[in-house]
Amino acid sequence: MSTLVEIQEAITRLGEDEMTALSLWLQSQTAPAMTSMDEQRLLRSLDEAIRDVDTGKGVPLEEARKLVASWAAK
Numbered sequence: 001m002s003t004l005v006e007i008q009e010a011i012t013r014l015g016e017d018e019m020t021a022l023s024l025w026l027q028s029q030t031a032p033a034m035t036s037m038d039e040q041r042l043l044r045s046l047d048e049a050i051r052d053v054d055t056g057k058g059v060p061l062e063e064a065r066k067l068v069a070s071w072a073a074k
Contacts, residue, residue, distance in 0.1 A: 014022060052058055059067070
């Protein structure tokens with residue numbers, strides 16, 4: 001008997017709460033799908049951000065942390 005078959009059989013014996021927990025865990029283990037277009041957009045954005053930082057644009061790390069904290073508090 002393969003491990004996969006054993007796992008499948010064990011899953012059939014789970015209660016509702018355990019099944020929900022397993023489902024959430026399994027979903028957390030898979031990376032979200034990124035299309036080629038999404039990847040290109042992300043890379044362009046990262047390139048732009050690097051150029052901005054290299055030219056002195058941007059916000060110092062401590063200020064960014066304060067901004068994020070203030071946004072999270074809303």
